Amino acid sequence: MRELSALDILAPICFFICWLGYTIYATNASKHRHSLVGVTSEFRVNWMRQMLKRENRMMDSTLIGNLSRSIAFFASTTIFIVLAIFTLLKYREEASGVLTNIPYAMPSSPILWDAKVLLLLIIFVYAFFKHTWSMRQYNYVCLIVGAAPLSSERNEHSEDYAQNGAKLIINAGRDFNLGLRAYYFGVAAIFWFFNAWALIIASITVVCVLYHREFASSVLKSMTDPIAFRHH
Numbered sequence: 001m002r003e004l005s006a007l008d009i010l011a012p013i014c015f016f017i018c019w020l021g022y023t024i025y026a027t028n029a030s031k032h033r034h035s036l037v038g039v040t041s042e043f044r045v046n047w048m049r050q051m052l053k054r055e056n057r058m059m060d061s062t063l064i065g066n067l068s069r070s071i072a073f074f075a076s077t078t079i080f081i082v083l084a085i086f087t088l089l090k091y092r093e094e095a096s097g098v099l100t101n102i103p104y105a106m107p108s109s110p111i112l113w114d115a116k117v118l119l120l121l122i123i124f125v126y127a128f129f130k131h132t133w134s135m136r137q138y139n140y141v142c143l144i145v146g147a148a149p150l151s152s153e154r155n156e157h158s159e160d161y162a163q164n165g166a167k168l169i170i171n172a173g174r175d176f177n178l179g180l181r182a183y184y185f186g187v188a189a190i191f192w193f194f195n196a197w198a199l200i201i202a203s204i205t206v207v208c209v210l211y212h213r214e215f216a217s218s219v220l221k222s223m224t225d226p227i228a229f230r231h232h
Helices: 006-029 036-053 058-090 092-100 110-146 158-193 196-215 218-231
Strands: none
Touching (some): 036 058, 036 196, 058 110, 158 196
């Protein structure tokens, strides 16, 4: 097995810079320009306002249930991924042997192999906590909807109720988005098993893909057009 090189240390550093750097950038940029996170947040506020106008909240309950089931799927899937990652520690020699037969794949020392597995483990454990916390917050949203006053009881506090309910949904959506983003970077981390350059290239590629989808996609344009139409 080859010795640990400077590139093997630089690659995971680049990975975390891409992940944390993009997260910080996306959070701050969403406050000043159109993004999927910002646009969907506005839709969530409008959702809570419309919910208070309806006598029958069955549609709202159904929507929340659909969102919760989607997140529950990711949470349960993440558990299986974490268990699969643990098995990589046990079958290190077998897995390393498979990788050596793949073109451009570099053999790893036991320490480097464990570091690669640990990186995957950190990513998907983080994703699990984000998904489960998001799911729990959507359960609280159910309480908000269930306890909402009737449309005939609307008063000066209704807007505050809608804003508080929207904040809860926005936080739940934000945590789900962070968990989903971890999946993207989890895919990038897999490339470290090939070689360090593959991890660096994959990390930068993931940042580019995420940026395009959140700030420059056709989906964003489709969601901002109705908002612009409403304001004008």
